[in-house]
Amino acid sequence: MTTAPPAGPGDIAKTVPGPGVPRPSRPPSRSKLTGRALSRALPVSPAVILLLLFLAGPIGYCAYIAFTDLQLTGQAESSFVGFDNFRKAFGDEAFLNAVWLTLVFTVVSSLIGQNTIGLALASLMQRASKPVRTLTGAIVITAWVLPEVVAAFLLYAFFRREGTLNTVLDFLHLPSQNWMYTLPILAVSFANVWRGTAFSMLVYSAALNEIPKEITEAAEVDGAGGWRRMWHITLPMIRRSIGTNLMLNTLQTLSVFGLIWVMTRGGPGNRSQTLPLFMYEQAFQKSMIGYGTAVALLLLVVGSLFSLVYMRLLRTEV
Amino acid sequence: MSANTVKSPGRQPSPSARGDSGSSNRSLRSRRTSRRLAADAGLLVVAAAFVLPLAWVILSSLDTKADLKVKVPDGITLDNYDAVLTPEITFTPLLNSLLLCGGGTLLTVVCAALAAYPLSRFKSRLNRPFMLTILFATSLPITAIMVPVYALFVQVDLIDTMQGTIFFFAASQLPFAIWLMKNFMDGVPKELEEAAWTDGASSFQSLLRIVLPLMGPGVAVVTVFSFVMMWGNFFVPFMLLLTPEQMPASVSINDFFGNKGTVVYGQLAAFSIIYSTPVILLYVLISRKLGGGFALGGAVKG
Numbered sequence: 197m198t199t200a201p202p203a204g205p206g207d208i209a210k211t212v213p214g215p216g217v218p219r220p221s222r223p224p225s226r227s228k229l230t231g232r233a234l235s236r237a238l239p240v241s242p243a244v245i246l247l248l249l250f251l252a253g254p255i256g257y258c259a260y261i262a263f264t265d266l267q268l269t270g271q272a273e274s275s276f277v278g279f280d281n282f283r284k285a286f287g288d289e290a291f292l293n294a295v296w297l298t299l300v301f302t303v304v305s306s307l308i309g310q311n312t313i314g315l316a317l318a319s320l321m322q323r324a325s326k327p328v329r330t331l332t333g334a335i336v337i338t339a340w341v342l343p344e345v346v347a348a349f350l351l352y353a354f355f356r357r358e359g360t361l362n363t364v365l366d367f368l369h370l371p372s373q374n375w376m377y378t379l380p381i382l383a384v385s386f387a388n389v390w391r392g393t394a395f396s397m398l399v400y401s402a403a404l405n406e407i408p409k410e411i412t413e414a415a416e417v418d419g420a421g422g423w424r425r426m427w428h429i430t431l432p433m434i435r436r437s438i439g440t441n442l443m444l445n446t447l448q449t450l451s452v453f454g455l456i457w458v459m460t461r462g463g464p465g466n467r468s469q470t471l472p473l474f475m476y477e478q479a480f481q482k483s484m485i486g487y488g489t490a491v492a493l494l495l496l497v498v499g500s501l502f503s504l505v506y507m508r509l510l511r512t513e514v
Numbered sequence: 515m516s517a518n519t520v521k522s523p524g525r526q527p528s529p530s531a532r533g534d535s536g537s538s539n540r541s542l543r544s545r546r547t548s549r550r551l552a553a554d555a556g557l558l559v560v561a562a563a564f565v566l567p568l569a570w571v572i573l574s575s576l577d578t579k580a581d582l583k584v585k586v587p588d589g590i591t592l593d594n595y596d597a598v599l600t601p602e603i604t605f606t607p608l609l610n611s612l613l614l615c616g617g618g619t620l621l622t623v624v625c626a627a628l629a630a631y632p633l634s635r636f637k638s639r640l641n642r643p644f645m646l647t648i649l650f651a652t653s654l655p656i657t658a659i660m661v662p663v664y665a666l667f668v669q670v671d672l673i674d675t676m677q678g679t680i681f682f683f684a685a686s687q688l689p690f691a692i693w694l695m696k697n698f699m700d701g702v703p704k705e706l707e708e709a710a711w712t713d714g715a716s717s718f719q720s721l722l723r724i725v726l727p728l729m730g731p732g733v734a735v736v737t738v739f740s741f742v743m744m745w746g747n748f749f750v751p752f753m754l755l756l757t758p759e760q761m762p763a764s765v766s767i768n769d770f771f772g773n774k775g776t777v778v779y780g781q782l783a784a785f786s787i788i789y790s791t792p793v794i795l796l797y798v799l800i801s802r803k804l805g806g807g808f809a810l811g812g813a814v815k816g
Contacts, residue, residue, distance in 0.1 A: 236632050239718075240644075243629035243688055246621075250663075250685030251651065258662035266665065317560060323546075323553040332561040339564055341797045343746035345764050346786045350567035353574075353779070359582040360566050390564065416542075422549075444653065451655035454748035458768070472657045479661045489665075492658045499655035506653055507646065 255496070262490040268483035281490035291491065293466060294474035298450070301385050301470050306449040309389035311442060314396025318404055319430070321397075333397075340394030348458035351387035352376075355459075376460060380468035384456045388449060395448075396441050403437035404430070436509065443506040450499055471495050574783035581779055594784035603766075604788060611762035611789075613676060614751065615744040618683030622740045623733065625684065626691035631721045633692075634699040635707075645696070651689035660753045667754060674756040682750060687740045694739070698732025699725060731803060738800045742793045763789045 262281060266274035285291045317336065321329045339347065354360045355375040362372035375383045407430065415425050431438070453472040456462065462469035462477065469477070471491060479488025566584055574580035575594050577587030598604050633641055663682060664673070672678030702725050710720045726733060748764045755761055767789065770782040 233638070236636050236638075236717075237640075239628035239631055239721075240633070243625040243692060246625060246681065246685045247651070247688055250682050251659075251688075254659045254663040254666055255654075257666050258659055261662060261665060313560070317557065320553040320556050323550050324557050325550055325554055328554045328557050328561075332557040332564075335561050335564050335568065337797075338568060338794065341742070341794055342790050343748075343764055343793065345746075345748050345767050346571075346790050349767070349782060349786060350571055353570055353582045354567045356582045360570055360584045363583045364566070390567065393564075447653045447655060451657035453657050454752075454764075457748075475658070475661060479664075485661060485665055488661050492661050495655060495658040499653070499658060500650075503650050503653040507649055 258489055258493055258496065261486055262493040264486045265484075266486040266489075268480065268485055274486065277486070281487050282494075284487065285490060285494070290466060290469075291474065294469050294471045294491075297381055297468065298470040300381055301388070301452075302446055302449045304382065305385040305388035305392070306445040307442065309385065310392045310396045310445050310449075311438075313389065313393045314441070315400050315438075317393070317397045318400035319426070321401060322404055336394045336397060339390050340392065342391075344391070344454040345458055347391045348387065348455045351383075351390060351455075352459045355383045355387075377464055380460050380464060384459055384468050387455055387459060388452060391455065392445065392448065396445065399437055399441045400434065403434040407433050439509045440506070443502055443509065447499060447502050447506070450495065450502070571783045571786055574780050575787050576780075578780050580783060594778075594780040595788070597778075598781050598785045598788070604763075604785065606759065607761060607763040607766040608789070610676075610760055610766075611745060611764065614679055614683065614762050615741050617676070617680040618687065618744050619737055619741040621680065621684035622687045622691045623737050625688060626695040626736060627721070627726060627733070629692050630695035630699050631717065631725065633696050635704065635717075645693070648689045648692050652693055656686050657749055660749060664753050673754060674760070676755075676760060679751055679754045682754060683744050683747070686750070687743060691736050691740055694736050695732065698729045698735070701732070702728045734800060734803060738796050742796060745793050 261274070263276055263278060264274040265277045265280070317332065321333070324332075342350075352359075356362075357374040357376075361375065365372040411429060411433075412425060415429050420428065451472060452470070453476070456468055456470060456473055457476075460468045462473040466474075472495065475488045475491040475495065477488075478491060479485050570582075570584045573584060573587060576590045576592070577585075578591060578593050580587070580594075632638075633645065667673040667678055667682075672681075706728070707720045707724055710724055715723070746764060751762050752765050755765070758766070763785075767782075767785060770777055770785070
């Protein structure tokens with residue numbers, strides 16, 4: 197359950213005070229004002245100190261050691277190497293492989309899997325009978341609430357050669373195979389779908405509930421079929437939720453580590469090694485902290501870009 | 515789905531057209547019924563696919579001869595639970611988890627409540643940039659900074675310490691906690707406090723005695739959410755702790771695959787259930803508290 201729940205798209209409009217805050221027409225005195233401002237800001241300081249020391253600090257440090265050749269052991273001094281780490285990365289086939297796998301993992305599990313299945317579940321739930329709705333919701337949400345490592349074990353058992361999936365396939369007389377060996381990246385992608393779909397489902401359920409009934413009914417009376425209603429009415433009306441959901445899903449998927457680590461360790465070979473696992477391997481198994489951090493910095497930059505787009509989406513309300 | 519009962523698509527029905535005949539209404543209703551059945555069937559198929567891994571863990575935990583596929587055990591037994599309920603396997607890791615996540619959550623909630631108060635109550639030019647920075651930080655991929663955090667912790671001697679890990683947990687959870695806390699606090703009317711202020715209460719007193727009690731559900735959401743996120747987190751303790759005795763359950767669970775030869779899947783399943791139960795209970799508890807059909811998503815919106 198690593199996904200951050202959505203801050204309601206409308207929230208920021210209500211909560212972030214506008215820039216035009218009225219100021220007192222005649223300030224009492226400068227020192228008095230500063231004193232009051234300081235005493236008012238005092239309660240924020242523990243949070244700020246914590247954030248500076250343990251979040252901003254490491255980010256700054258990350259930006260620094262990404263340009264050095266720092267190693268895990270046996271090296272007293274690290275030296276500044278400029279863009280060498282990045283140059284090395286883009287010439288490194290293992291890195292490019294990790295970028296490609298991260299793309300596959302994100303597109304398959306987040307954009308296609310979680311998002312589409314989540315929307316499908318939410319819209320089916322609008323029409324389904326209550327017991328079925330409750331049961332399905334409970335099952336899908338349980339998959340989401342389980343700790344990451346537990347989910348990884350369950351899916352590991354599911355996809356193994358002797359596991360449940362092949363048993364089901366045999367039962368249906370379909371060809372079974374060793375999923376973790378033949379298609380490891382798909383196996384971990386499906387695992388991420390299993391774990392993350394509930395989030396999209398909840399976001400879309402909330403969004404669909406806000407569409408006025410009259411609108412869909414009017415369209416229905418007009419004879420618009422299910423797909424046409426979906427395409428011309430429902431989707432345009434929930435497009436902001438779609439944007440928010442895609443952003444948060446993508447951000448969450450970009451930083452998945454434990455799930456893949458437990459299921460495949462990035463293997464076999466490096467065929468399910470996404471960027472976080474590549475970063476870990478370079479930094480700790482190959483002791484190249486500088487290089488691993490350069491990869492981390494790239495990941496951080498991509499994540500920040502997504503984050504900025506996400507803020508943009510929320511800010512259109514202001 | 516054909517549109518044989520209604521007027522041509524894309525045109526507003528006139529009032530007379532809407533109730534034109536009983537047969538139209540009836541077929542609309544029967545169409546709704548069949549659509550509900552189709553929706554039920556669709557949901558059940560998805561639910562069946564999702565439930566298989568869950569069924570495996572429950573059935574395997576009751577079966578000493580469990581393997582990797584779902585099967586009904588020959589006889590139900592609690593032997594697996596018996597075997598894992600030892601200090602070494604279960605109690606120490608769970609206690610470590612509790613210390614880490616309890617400490618982290620406490621720190622997060624206290625810092626977030628303190629920080630949210632001036633942000634929600636006093637106007638300042640800095641509020642907006644601060645909240646935007648916080649929003650930005652909520653969606654940063656924490657995974658990406660773990661390598662530099664490790665390097666930094668080695669330098670300042672915080673590596674392999676509980677307090678270091680607690681501090682990092684709190685810092686990584688704080689942006690979202692502040693964001694939530696401030697939104698909940700904005701929902702508490704200021705007038706209630708003004709009465710207390712005229713009575714001479716300080717800001718801190720009114721936060722503690724008036725605002726926080728009034729936003730009980732909000733504080734509960736922040737607390738539970740922070741705790742659940744830390745309880746399930748694998749990467750942070752995996753990187754920042756080294757001594758096996760300090761490992762929380764999220765990391766120690768990997769020992770089932772360690773160098774002990776074959777994996778006893780039944781025991782792994784039993785441990786998984788013990789480890790997952792607290793977060794599931796917390797989720798159920800908080801969803802009851804905030805009314806049925808609760809989702810954290812919904813709570814954030816409200």
